[in-house]
Amino acid sequence: MQEEPKYKNIDLVEQFYKENVDLKAIQKARASKKPVTSGLEPYTGEFGKAQKKHLLNRTMMGYAHRHYKDIENLTLDQALDLIFTPETKPDPPVNDYYHEVSKEEIEAQGHVYVEPGTSYVETSEPKVPPIQRYQSFYSWLLNLQVNQSTKIHWKLVFFLHNLLPASQGTVKMLYPHYMMLFNYSFRPYHKTIKALTLDPLMLFYLNLQISQKQSPDENYARELQELFTIGKGPNAQYTEYDIIAASRVLTGWQYSGNSLINEGPIQTIFNSAKHDPGTKNFSSFYGNRTIDGKMGNDGALELDELIEMIFETQECALYLSRRLYQFFVNPIINETAEVNIIKPLSEILRNNNFQLDIPLRVLLKSEHFFDSSFYFSLIKAPTEFMFGFMKEFEFEFKNYESKGDIPAKYINQDTTNFYKYKAIDWYMNNIGLRYIYPPSVSGWPAYYQAPVYDLFWINSITISERTKIGEQFGKWGLTLGPGDSGGWVQLVIDRAKYVTSLDDPTNLESVIEQVSERLLASPMSEETRNRIKNAILDGQSESHFTELVQAYLDDPSEENKNVLSGRLEDLFAGIFKLGEFQLF
Template sequence: MDRRAFLRKPASALAAPAAAVPTQPAFGTAPPTGSGDETVSRYANTRLPTEPRSTAGLGPYTGPWGYAQAAHLLRRTLFGPTRPEILAAAGQSLTQVLNTLLTAPTAPAPPLNVSATDTSVPLGQTWVTQAFDQNFEGVRRASLRAWWLGRLLGQGPSLVEKMTLFWHNHFVVELGDINDARYGYQYCALLRRHALGNIQRLAEDVTVNPAMLRYLNGNQSTATAPNENYGRELLELFTVGKGPQIGPGNYTTYTEDDVQAAARVLTGWRDNATTQAGYFTASRHDTTTKTFSSAFQNATISNQTDQEYKALIALVLRQQETARFLCRKLYRWFVYYVIDATTETQVIEPMAQLLLQSNYEVAPVLRALLSSQHFFDSVNMGCLIKSPLDFTVGTARQLQVAFPPATNPTAQYAMWNYLNGVTNVQQQLLGDPPNVAGWPAYWQTPQFYEMWINAVTLPRRNQLTDLLISNNGYTTGGVTIRIDPVALVLTLPAATAADPNLLIAELARLLTPIQLTPTQLTYLNDTLLPGLPDFEWTIEWNEYLAAPTNAAKRAAVQTKLQSLLRTLMGLAEYHLS
């Protein structure tokens, strides 16, 4: 696979018709790729917006704290915060909420075998320590993707899952390319372990991780034939980034000579399929002294055998531009894609200095950003288009879709696998960014997040929500998932559930980050009660409460709630965070 195809200008956007939400493929079969799908809407930006944005800086936020602010924080740090999670956060202080978000939970148990195809272990037990077998690779990889999706659905009030995905989009590995699900699991575990920790330790560990060694050909790099793939991506995409170009292949931040020097530093590493670890072979290592350009202060790295790669990581992380590059990526992940001169000065630069002062501990930087005046500025609320994972997982979580329990792992993984297929046709497959640069929505200027919405993906989003709110829902293996609107409304305060306008307002503030207009609220009222006065809802709801087992009375309120939620999820605001 050409992992650097992103450097070439994309073909003209296609306007292919949207396919239906996919049915469940056989477990272990790769979800449909959506080849030929439109990836850039014809209505997307052709230039970056020039309108002035926030002048707020990284100073601590001291404004009001309540439901709206808590919801904004959790929408950006979790995948679809639920109403109880938002209410709990609103009842605490901002500091208390951030303390919880920045606390890593216990590492999850590994993925399980849920396919009779994999005879290496019994159903319901893990395969991650078994020997590699190409015959089992498909179902193991499906198990890994499903397990990962399950971690997003079952996330606690911690930033770990959002940051694990951030690092996956940064230190990219494509599970389909490395062709060893066990390596993929070790890679996922590494990202999760360091998600809120030290970036230097993460960069060191991922450099000699077997999945990365295989993905970027580090396992083939020898003194006589240094492979430049990882050295190039380390500089261009993982650390210092491209500065202004000063010559063919040369930038203010690194040169072609630096790429070659980095490649020589990294020679000698291989991957061991038995131990599932990277290991060093001294006879394959370049022992000469490596000299870097003036971009790195003409530094030299002498032979340090199996510790030499750490010297390279330390060198590139000493560069202030590395800290700025990383902070810009964090900003675009959590806040917005436009970084104007004011934001660069008042937000990115102080973030970068804090990152350097904290020796690349990421938690202090996240705390500063997520508790800043800038983060809570009104212009930064509801301005981010949800990724397919945010949209799909958020729909399931916020609308309380019930999934099979852990006691039925085969059914549980099948549903998680289905959601991976759904996000894939929305152009985001967990575990497989399209290339080494990650998903274009986080780097492709000037479209950025707008790439998530196009003539192919928008109908697929709507098809998913329409399916889940329908009576049938989605069924596989005799198990069904669906949105139960009656059960959802029963979790609301009694007075809110019985009043149509309070009910609509409560659902709207959960599902949309922007306050709806009076006209929109009136339209939603007409959807719930077409041509009927408000008191009709109160009567029907109370009649249902008085006889909850009466099928006709339940159907009367359920049909109305389904129409309301279908319309709410069809609003443009529902796609924002």
């Protein structure tokens, strides 16, 4: 039997530079673009299909026509009201992996068994959990984003995840971490920073767990300033002494080891015996601020003073405004954008208690955001690329080698998502992004590293993988796992159902036009259109295509469906492999 595929580990930065791309040419091309001079004044132009798609492309975790239908008849203000409505808090993940590992195997490995359908997020973890529980958690997290409402909430979660990355913890750490990001997406950012500081996954990831007064660990104190709040720009004038002083403030915070081992949530505690109670002096960047040392449990209060001091700097609001702009609009910030957008945006941020969604809404309603030069100007990250597939289509399960051999675990409501999103996790990883494994504490370089930015997503390996995925999705589907007696179960787009749901499915020209309009950044060239059309017809007339569609509409039998679906393979595979499909 064929072996399950292996993960490819791609260092996007290393691979980019290995291919000797001409950076000077990239910089010259980008510098030659006319700067967008409009500012944050409200957009007053047409809010039509192009504008709606642009807004959705930048606020959803992957575009789908269903999102467009939700705002099709709304004004810009009404659309933003919908988009900025928080999602309902999700139910926690449960044991949906029980077909993969038995109770006896779990217990023999020294793990605590969780009954099928029961949540495992507060389960005792005397050692690293079984791999299937990790896979279940990934699947739960990806499924929530694919099935998001037409709301920005999960995009904000990913923005925070990229800005405040943490990984490498146990499932019991991962769940509260991502729920913290979810819960704080619409709260003041300084409160998010405090919650992050006390988060068990971050305590573990950046070593506050082992920091103590005799040897303060500087990792979190450094990244708190360099990456999470102030940045590393020319006006970020904090010093090494500030990092040392901040690390002393942070001593004493840790999670309870017993709460990790035992049943129940992980508890963060302040251990005054490990806290440095001495006075902490900061540089002129922080106004020569002094944080007086405090004894006993009062030492915990120093964290609030540290956060307050950081957020009083002008550079904090400017840095956060730049990160919002780079993520949601354009990674390149020129002098015009700095003056017209970043500075006024930072004032809105400061005047609204550092609540990120408020300036972000102003930005997404602005003349600047709706400048047509930003439409489809970025390369899709693996999230937009893969989630877009999963959102846009309905799927079938097929086993081409062993007909009808579709084990119930793949299609049962309680377990299907485990297998679907375990596969999606694998495919996404192979084009450069594994959601809960950011490549470093800086996040993914496509969102911050000049001058390349989003071009990091594309190299000889990832473009080959994207082409393969497009071919698979268009024709035979993505592999989920083996059948019981043989072959492999594939997740296949229901091509016939999709096409017959269009406005004029019996007209091939109309079908190509409507499918490409939904899926592509710009219209296909005449040459590309004719090539795809000829591949679909395969020597037959357009009237023959009309007959196939009509036959299926009249009698949606399996035979008629398979004949029509076979004709449509080249339509979808052809579109998915186009360069225009890679942009958003």
